[in-house]
Amino acid sequence: MSESFQFQLKKTDGGARLGEVSMPRGTIRTPAFMPVGTVGTVKAMYLDQVRETGADIILGNTYHLMLRPTAERVARLGGLHQLIRWPHPILTDSGGFQVMSLSGLRKLDEQGVTFKSHVDGSLHHMSPERSIEIQGLLDSDIQMQLDECVALPATPKEIERAMEMSLRWADRCKVAFGNQPGKAMFGIVQGGDVPELRVRSAQALSSMDLKGYAVGGLAVGEPQEVMLRMLEITLPELPTEKPRYLMGVGTPDDILKSVARGIDMFDCVMPTRSGRHGLAFTRRGKVNIRNARHAEDMRPLDEQSNCPASRDYSRAYLHHLVRANEALGGMLLSWHNLAYYQELMQGIRQAIAEGRFADFMAETMENWARGDL
């Protein structure tokens, strides 16, 4: 562990990068998958289970936590790590994305966003400074700038307006964050699906000399090939010695292809949300456990896994639980999916370390294509 925030790029293999983010609360092995703990919990999981799957860091969310239980109450209770009993690193999103997608957005201007809470309809205003203040009250280790993510498709003019505002907000967030040894504030590249706006955003953020850089404005409905193309355009404009975080991504296939292009950190609700709906990700592709073919299949999802949910429970039982809408079904499948995602990340890191990432990617995708036994 380190008293400061440090990123070490340990090895590259083609576009893929092996690294480590060291900070006081722990080390993040990259490429890393970060389970989403939006409201202070990774849904349907105990956090010691999340840790056992191999997670080095989880996410929290300014928008949700400012509404309930409020950032001030979390601070009075000792900060988010103490409240939820997760002593390892936490990254918090800034809240703007959730305001656009969850709240009754009332106003968005230079000063910030004004919105109605989806919890109780109360009115709130969040400026770049307030977002950083909230993330500080949560004692977040990696704090995201407030940004404006435009849903695609959108006009180039609209995308440019939002990208330029996000740059001005990045500057204000940097000032508000100040100097917090051991913590980091990441900028967020915007620019939609417009190459020259992506380049401008990445170059301007790079000149701010931040601790890390997220690629935002993607995984918002665009085709995968558009997302990947934007990575190919954006990543060369970002400093190689800083971590790159692709926000909201993704499926195992998205992750492999984004690692190949130089992404270090990922987050997505996919493994837990899909798990709650009966969809399992496995080394042989996706398995919809609700399908009748599993009703009397006493095999586990993956007898080679060291995760109890994958190894010790039959498909027949999982099928029954999900069909009966029993909470245990979603719990076991969330556990299995998070374990599979972390197993995939460990396989990626090992393959890069041994200089065989291209072969690993090809073999993994072949196994997915072969489908479930």
Ligand SMILES: CCCSCc1cc(N)cc2c(=O)[nH]c(N)nc12
């Ligand atoms: C807890 C959720 C973290 S990631 C949410 C997210 C997801 C996606 N897809 C894009 C963005 C974005 O452009 N900006 C911000 N702040 N967040 C985004």
